[in-house]
Amino acid sequence: MAYDGVIPRTDEPIDDIAYLARSEHRVPTLVALTTRPRSRSELCELTGVSSSTMRRTLGEFEARSWIRKEGYQYVATRLGETIASGMEDVIERVETERKLRDVWHWLPAEVSEFPIETWADMTVTVAEPDFPYRPVDRFESLLRETNEFRSLRPEVALMDPCLDVLSQLIDDGVGITLIDRPSCHTYFLSTYPDRSSEMLKQDNFTVLEHDELPPYGIGLLDDRVAISCYEQDSGTVRAVIDTDAPAVREWAESVYTSYRSDAQPLEPHRIVE
Structure with missing residues (x-):
């Protein structure tokens, strides 16, 4: 795998959820890679983050086997697709809860x-x-x-x-x-x-x-x-x-x-x- 450094295995599932939630670009990046292969520059343009930030993010994703590299592009694995779908569901439910919370x-x-x-x-x-x-x-x-x-x-x-x-x-x-x-x-x-x-x-x-x-x-x-x-x-x-x-x-x-x-x-x- 082509990623920088070694990403240690987290102890709890909540740690991976927290990692994805800490930065706004991570879930959209993973979701984007479930639709088709994309280059790092394309992902930077899509999410608005710098090339170095995207490089670190893709390295974290590769370490977790959520994505794989194909030439100069990246694409989500089945594991990554599962995580992306689950996070989209969570975000949708929280959005629904937030609009009903006050009423x-x-x-x-x-x-x-x-x-x-x-x-x-x-x-x-x-x-x-x-x-x-x-x-x-x-x-x-x-x-x-x-x-x-x-x-x-x-x-x-x-x-x-x-x-x-x-x-x-x-x-x-x-x-x-x-x-x-x-x-x-x-x-x-x-x-x-x-x-x-x-x-x-x-x-x-x-x-x-x-x-x-x-x-x-x-x-x-x-x-x-x-x-x-x-x-x-x-x-x-x-x-x-x-x-x-x-x-x-x-x-x-x-x-x-x-x-x-x-x-x-x-x-x-x-x-x-």
């Missing part, structure tokens, strides 16, 4: 039971100090593209900024059903009395009320499900998670249907009074 305590308990592959398919949009309306903007973009919308606990903080879009969808004939608490309906009826009255006259717009809803919201759109996470005291939208995963769709349809069966038609005059 985990707001999510429905059932989400934690979904397969990890389902989590990876989720788009997580979190409110940030410099962009508090990011989740609402994401939800509005989904709303604009749907031809049907059913929602459980849409909440004022989510729907008030989207009222123009909602009104346009109703005018366009999109079927919409909202199930929320009487207090939320009261807000819209009192804040936008004329507009609310006109919307409620449309046959494709159904508003129902329910006194005991879950702490989260569910939006069923054409091909995606949106889960809304609210601050319990203020009702502020903290995050919106949307996905087209079949398992989430099945769960959301079941939850929506169970509350839909117990919901009552809105009686505007009684609520305002």
Whole structure:
């Protein structure tokens, strides 16, 4: 083998993992060598490290039998392919965990039971100090593209900024059903009395009320499900998670249907009074 020095055998598997993780270029280098042979200069250009750094890295890889040299190029061995694939899986799982970490305590308990592959398919949009309306903007973009919308606990903080879009969808004939608490309906009826009255006259717009809803919201759109996470005291939208995963769709349809069966038609005059 053509490598500089002797690389001692590490005592534990975690030592090899730590070696790969300590520098950002090592995993991408090994992964790149699983696709086709590459020269040292090509790997330097790919990863942005110096030639001397890449020479040491390739020497470490050769010592571990992860790669072999073919002429002036290097290629991964089956051992190297196995390590590269495993590290990619670890990185993907950590990326998935990181995007859910900040919203985990707001999510429905059932989400934690979904397969990890389902989590990876989720788009997580979190409110940030410099962009508090990011989740609402994401939800509005989904709303604009749907031809049907059913929602459980849409909440004022989510729907008030989207009222123009909602009104346009109703005018366009999109079927919409909202199930929320009487207090939320009261807000819209009192804040936008004329507009609310006109919307409620449309046959494709159904508003129902329910006194005991879950702490989260569910939006069923054409091909995606949106889960809304609210601050319990203020009702502020903290995050919106949307996905087209079949398992989430099945769960959301079941939850929506169970509350839909117990919901009552809105009686505007009684609520305002």
